[in-house]
Amino acid sequence: PGDWTDECRQAFVNLKMMLVKQVLLAHPDFSKPFILSVDASMSGLGAVLSQVQEGHAVARPIVFTSKSLNHAQSRYPAHRLEFLAMKWAICDKFSHWLRGHRFTVWTDNNPLKYILTKPKLDACEQRWVAKLALFEFDIQYIPGPKNVVADALSREPFATSKILHRLTRTPYDILKHEAETLGVGRVQDMFHLSFAYVQHLRGLEDDMQYPIDKLTHAELLDKQRLDPVVSRVRFFVERGRRPSRREKVEESEETVRTLKQWGKFTIKLGILYRVSKNPLTKKKIFQYVVPAVLRGLVLKGVHDNAGHQGQHRTLWLARQRFYWNSLEHDTKLYVSQCKRCVLSKTPEPEARAPLVSITTTAPLELVCVDF
Structure with missing residues (x-):
């Protein structure tokens, strides 16, 4: 081309030399531990297997992998997606390299560090933990900006x-x-x-709309000012100073528990919010601090109007926009007492008949089959 300058020619030569001399992917050395970086987004999973080898100060990549989510997986809450990314990378993609060798999992989801020792797991998480029991590894948290490779692999390309x-x-x-x-x-x-x-x-009528969305900005602000707990939290945040021990004694128990989130509260356009971070997108989330009078509307919006989903999904939807001190407890209680869910979803019976031994008197007197 006519605009091909000497600088362009030299850059092209340098690029060819780098491709010829630099080995981008390293061969695995099974005498050294592996490093597995995993991440998940709302559209996919990503992982990179790397290793610090002799003569190199930083880890060298061995293999990259990624996959898109199916319809069911795309409805998982954030913490389950991160767990899925780890289970998929270890058990489905790199098991032939990792089985029998010590390795470390890097994740930017801090709760995932404790998933293997979590006292309460649902049926799906129990199956995943059972599969991971065959491997010897530890989980280490790293900040999101340091997990850019796995994060990029988990996201959709900018163009088809x-x-x-x-x-x-x-x-x-x-x-x-x-x-x-x-x-x-x-x-x-x-x-x-x-x-x-x-x-x-x-x-069109939006069936997914939250009833609280119909309230105006002035109404949301007025509800906070009238709430005995939220109004006190607003007072201390506007003052810009933590309450002293003497002041805490005069406050209600719920107000004191809510003030434990001090440092995360902010006032935006006059309304009190709790600032959190989306574990997938790493973007800030402004959670409206919900007064007691509006909590029923919020729970109806995130559960009834969102398709009567389970406890984990309903809680995830609520945390995307709202906050109050007993949010998790109230959400689980609301879902467990939902009349439509109780009638349509058959729970596992808590009381079962005890197992007893069956005594037979001759061979093949009793034949039992299963499938």
């Missing part, structure tokens, strides 16, 4: 493979000509269609 193929294979002159000759009328038609579709969606 079809678009990438066209952009990389089609000559530049042809792409430029197509862009310059694109008719104004065609662009306007595309915008009109998009606008019409948006207007159509706005006219």
Whole structure:
């Protein structure tokens, strides 16, 4: 090309030399421990197996892997997705390398460190822990910015493979000509269609809408000011100083428990929020501190209006937008007492008949089969 300068030529030569000399992927050394970095997003899972080898100060990658989530997995809460990423990488992808060898799992999800010793696990988590029992490893937490490789592998590409193929294979002159000759009328038609579709969606009744969303900003602020607990927390946050021991004695027990989140509260546009972080997107979440009078509306929105999902999913939906001190307890209690869920979902009976021995008097007197 006419704009190919000496600088471009030298950069191209350097690139070829790096590809020839630098070994990007290392061969595994089974005499040294492995490092497995895992991460999950709302669209997929990612993992990279690496190892610190002789002559190198940093870990060298051995293999990269990723996968998209199926429909059921895409509905998992954040903590289960992170657990799924670890189980999938160890048991399904790298078991032939990791079995019988010591390794360390790196994750940016701190609760995952304690998943193997968690006292209460559901049936799915128990099966995953049983599969992981065959491997010898420990789990180490690392901050999200240091887990960029696994994080990038878990996310969708910015463009589809079809678009990438066209952009990389089609000559530049042809792409430029197509862009310059694109008719104004065609662009306007595309915008009109998009606008019409948006207007159509706005006219539909949103069954997933939270009832609390119908409240105005002034009403949300007024409810907080009238609540005896939230109003006291607002007072201390606006004052900008923690309550002293003498002041805590005069406060209610719930107010004192809520103030344990000190440092995470902020006031935005006059409303009190608790600032948290989404474990998948690493973005800040502003959780509305819900007064007692609105908690029933919140639970109805995240459970009844969201399809009567289970306790874990309902709790995850609630934590994306709301906060109060007993959120987890109230959510589980609400779901367990939901009339529709109780009637449609058959729970496992708590009381069972005791097992007894069966005594027979002759061979093949009793034949039992199962499938």
